[in-house]
Amino acid sequence: xxxxxxxxxxxxxxxxxxxxxxxxxxxxxxxxxxxxxxxxxxxxxxxxxxxxxxxxxxxxxxxxxxxxxxxxxxxxxxxxxxxxxx
Numbered sequence: 001x002x003x004x005x006x007x008x009x010x011x012x013x014x015x016x017x018x019x020x021x022x023x024x025x026x027x028x029x030x031x032x033x034x035x036x037x038x039x040x041x042x043x044x045x046x047x048x049x050x051x052x053x054x055x056x057x058x059x060x061x062x063x064x065x066x067x068x069x070x071x072x073x074x075x076x077x078x079x080x081x082x083x084x085x086x
Contacts, residue, residue, distance in 0.1 A: 024030060
């Protein structure tokens with residue numbers, strides 16, 4: 001009898017625990033505080049975005065293309081197929 005009542009109390013505590021968790025996470029108070037926090041973060045990002053400095057583009061003519069691909073040595077033997085040999 002004591003064992004069954006102890007088991008009932010443990011199950012009751014578990015059910016109450018999960019009920020409080022579900023009640024807290026579905027409450028309107030939590031939802032409104034999350035919404036306020038998101039609005040505050042968005043407004044903070046907008047202010048920070050407007051205060052970012054504008055950087056001048058200095059990447060013109062940085063890439064130099066290699067013209068050596070047109071001058072491939074046709075007699076040079078490739079070593080790729082040697083990887084499969086034992």
